[in-house]
Amino acid sequence: MAPRTTIRKAPERPHPRPRTALILGLAGLLAATGVTALTGTAQAASTLGAAAAEKGRYFGTAVAANHLGESAYANTLNTEFNSVTPENEMKWDAVEPSRGSFSYGSADQIVNHAQSRGMKVRGHTLVWHSQLPSWVGSLATADLRSAMNNHITQVMTHWKGKIHSWDVVNEAFQDGSSGARRSSPFQDKLGNGFIEEAFRTARAADPAAKLCYNDYNTDGVNAKSNAVYNMVRDFKARGVPIDCVGFQSHFNSASPVPSDYQANLQRFADLGVDVQITELDIEGSGTAQANSYSNVVRACLAVSRCTGITVWGVTDKYSWRASGTPLLFDGNYAKKPAYTAVLTALGGSGGGGGGGGTASCSVTYSKAEEWNDGFNGRVTVTAGSSAITSWTTTVTVTSPQKISATWNGSPTWDSSGNVMTMRPNGNGSLAAGASTSFGFTVMKNGNNSAPVLGSCTAS
Numbered sequence: 298m299a300p301r302t303t304i305r306k307a308p309e310r311p312h313p314r315p316r317t318a319l320i321l322g323l324a325g326l327l328a329a330t331g332v333t334a335l336t337g338t339a340q341a342a343s344t345l346g347a348a349a350a351e352k353g354r355y356f357g358t359a360v361a362a363n364h365l366g367e368s369a370y371a372n373t374l375n376t377e378f379n380s381v382t383p384e385n386e387m388k389w390d391a392v393e394p395s396r397g398s399f400s401y402g403s404a405d406q407i408v409n410h411a412q413s414r415g416m417k418v419r420g421h422t423l424v425w426h427s428q429l430p431s432w433v434g435s436l437a438t439a440d441l442r443s444a445m446n447n448h449i450t451q452v453m454t455h456w457k458g459k460i461h462s463w464d465v466v467n468e469a470f471q472d473g474s475s476g477a478r479r480s481s482p483f484q485d486k487l488g489n490g491f492i493e494e495a496f497r498t499a500r501a502a503d504p505a506a507k508l509c510y511n512d513y514n515t516d517g518v519n520a521k522s523n524a525v526y527n528m529v530r531d532f533k534a535r536g537v538p539i540d541c542v543g544f545q546s547h548f549n550s551a552s553p554v555p556s557d558y559q560a561n562l563q564r565f566a567d568l569g570v571d572v573q574i575t576e577l578d579i580e581g582s583g584t585a586q587a588n589s590y591s592n593v594v595r596a597c598l599a600v601s602r603c604t605g606i607t608v609w610g611v612t613d614k615y616s617w618r619a620s621g622t623p624l625l626f627d628g629n630y631a632k633k634p635a636y637t638a639v640l641t642a643l644g645g646s647g648g649g650g651g652g653g654g655t656a657s658c659s660v661t662y663s664k665a666e667e668w669n670d671g672f673n674g675r676v677t678v679t680a681g682s683s684a685i686t687s688w689t690t691t692v693t694v695t696s697p698q699k700i701s702a703t704w705n706g707s708p709t710w711d712s713s714g715n716v717m718t719m720r721p722n723g724n725g726s727l728a729a730g731a732s733t734s735f736g737f738t739v740m741k742n743g744n745n746s747a748p749v750l751g752s753c754t755a756s
């Protein structure tokens with residue numbers, strides 16, 4: 298990405314005079330060189346990479362070398378992202394298709410593209426059961442061990458100093474409740490120890506690279522993530538070199554963002570490793586998709602050791618699951634609501650496309666528990682295409698009904714006591730497309746009508 302300058306508000310200092318002099322001096326210099334000075338107020342970043350950088354994180358994407366020649370693809374990549382992961386080009390079948398014969402061309406294209414624009418590169422991946430050429434699987438144990446170590450050493454040495462984080466071992470655990478390792482040539486012939494051997498070899502090959510274990514279906518607390526957690530804890534206890542854990546984060550309606558996503562990231566971080574969101578994509582569209590993306594970004598920002606987010610592709614049209622439209626840009630490179638939600642969650646603004654501009658919100662009602670003479674109602678408040686800092690709506694019940702309790706909001710009442718105006722109680726700030734809810738208990742007093750909501754106003 299081209300270097301960009303963000304004018305920030307200068308921090309408050311005890312002695313304002315030197316700062317004034319500095320600003321006047323700078324203004325004079327700019328005037329003399331014919332450059333117009335921007336006003337000295339903080340300006341929200343307007344791209345994903347810049348907004349993430351202001352939060353001390355990177356925002357990356359998977360990239361396929363064969364699309365770099367498409368101008369809309371390259372422009373979107375160059376404008377929005379500051380880290381790349383080759384989607385397939387660094388995998389074993391691509392870089393060592395036959396034993397000892399290495400081909401780095403396609404991956405080099407991506408690395409060079411990134412480096413010449415100041416983007417970081419994630420390395421993906423060194424030891425994985427998939428996209429593994431068949432010659433590896435046919436080796437006997439001793440040969441396989443030396444082939445694995447040689448592969449790691451050669452590949453990491455080729456890009457030494459250019460890769461910020463490597464997925465050293467990918468997807469080594471089984472799905473489901475067993476917590477067991479997945480069968481693979483490495484597991485079956487070298488045993489459990491292959492993972493730590495790979496990490497030790499990787500550390501020796503490029504000591505500056507962060508070494509990650511990367512997997513999917515480990516995004517919440519479950520048997521598989523527990524097994525990975527136990528391995529990382531053991532590695533840290535025994536001094537096996539591991540620096541980070543990658544959470545792929547491929548989501549859809551059958552596998553939504555888990556409610557304990559942030560807690561799961563945090564428990565790994567608490568072991569003393571960085572965590573990274575490495576292959577994020579969320580099938581869906583519109584507000585629901587935007588909401589999920591926003592939740593993922595906010596979870597990462599809430600975990601200080603969550604160092605960056607990578608989405609698994611630039612545009613829906615080239616996604617590995619294109620029919621699920623899981624990415625931030627549609628097939629025509631238009632920004633989706635999910636884009637705006639991510640940018641907003643990162644603290645940026647001005648994304649446009651998916652919305653932007655005026656604060657707005659909407660409300661929906663649903664009935665929760667009900668009993669003989671009462672029921673609980675829940676109102677969900679959803680921000681429109683811009684982030685909001687406050688919202689207001691009304692709930693009107695039919696006399697002689699009475700609202701006897703409320704939660705997650707600050708109510709005021711009209712003189713009849715039937716119209717409740719609800720405002721936030723610590724839950725006013727919502728990212729674009731994000732939601733909160735409040736609840737209340739209605740005493741029926743013989744009337745079972747549903748409450749009527751007023752419109753939602755936001756600021």
Ligand code: G3I
Nearest residue numbers: 359384385421422427428467468513545547576609616617
């Ligand atoms: O390049 C060939 C092309 O020449 C050939 O005509 C065509 C015919 O099928 O295949 C092309 O290769 C495909 C390659 O993607 C490039 O598009 C492979 O068949 C296809 O299997 C491969 O899929 C990749 C998949 O990993 C393989 O496991 C996806 O692009 C890639 O997004 C996906 O990424 C993985 C991560 O590495 C690990 N985590 C899960 C993630 C999603 O599955």
